[in-house]
Amino acid sequence: MNKSSCLIAPSILSANFLRLGEQITACEKAGADWIHVDVMDGHFVPNLTMGPFIVAQVRQATSLPIDVHLMIDNPDDLLEAFVKAGATNLTVHVETCRDVVSTIKKIHSLDCRAGVTLNPATPVDSITPSIPHADLILVMTVHPGFSGQNFMSDMLEKIASVRKLLDEENSPAYLEVDGGINATNLAHVRDEGANVFVAANAIFRHPGGIAAGIQLMRQELGESCQ
Ligand code: DX5
Numbered sequence: 001m002n003k004s005s006c007l008i009a010p011s012i013l014s015a016n017f018l019r020l021g022e023q024i025t026a027c028e029k030a031g032a033d034w035i036h037v038d039v040m041d042g043h044f045v046p047n048l049t050m051g052p053f054i055v056a057q058v059r060q061a062t063s064l065p066i067d068v069h070l071m072i073d074n075p076d077d078l079l080e081a082f083v084k085a086g087a088t089n090l091t092v093h094v095e096t097c098r099d100v101v102s103t104i105k106k107i108h109s110l111d112c113r114a115g116v117t118l119n120p121a122t123p124v125d126s127i128t129p130s131i132p133h134a135d136l137i138l139v140m141t142v143h144p145g146f147s148g149q150n151f152m153s154d155m156l157e158k159i160a161s162v163r164k165l166l167d168e169e170n171s172p173a174y175l176e177v178d179g180g181i182n183a184t185n186l187a188h189v190r191d192e193g194a195n196v197f198v199a200a201n202a203i204f205r206h207p208g209g210i211a212a213g214i215q216l217m218r219q220e221l222g223e224s225c226q
């Protein structure tokens with residue numbers, strides 16, 4: 001099996017928005033790989049967050065890839081706006097798509113990387129048709145909506161199942177995890193085959209600051225992932 005780097009994607013959901021630019025710079029300086037932006041519509045999930053305007057502001061603040069996680073109904077309607085704002089990856093929830101493969105193709109037609117994600121209660125076979133097309137599969141390890149929730153350890157098995165599906169298809173897609181990720185569970189998640197690690201509280205609320213949070217994750221993770 002080829003080894004690739006483990007990527008760390010700070011989620012700005014726990015950032016101080018009055019100091020967003022400097023906090024993103026701190027992430028970049030500390031070795032973050034992507035900036036994760038959580039878009040919530042108050043409908044698909046019970047929280048309302050940010051839209052293309054914030055993505056455009058983040059684009060001004062960093063040259064890192066911007067990893068946009070769309071927790072919204074009817075994502076097709078907003079894909080173009082997020083790409084124009086500067087998204088590098090657009091990840092949609094399989095639960096929100098009538099035809100997820102056509103949504104992936106639409107994202108690709110906009111010259112953007114396409115990701116597909118699934119809620120903890122959604123079975124793995126819902127993403128099987130996406131596997132040959134997606135650039136990224138995101139396994140949610142909390143019920144989406146808020147940062148600071150506890151990692152659901154029963155999702156470890158799901159991560160392993162997705163890793164198996166990707167390997168069976170020889171897919172080079174990223175396998176990302178999101179929700180309650182911290183220095184304690186990181187290595188377990190990596191061992192099941194994840195290679196991109198989203199974290200909000202473990203980075204932005206680390207008592208030693210952003211750089212300490214990222215350094216601790218990097219130390220626990222090592223350099224090499226599947
Ligand atoms: C949850 C979001 C996550 C969240 C992670 O719905 O998709 O990206 O910000 O926050 P932590 O790492 O604090 O669980």
Ligand code: ZN
Pocket residue numbers: 011036037038069178198
């Ligand atoms: Zn997220």
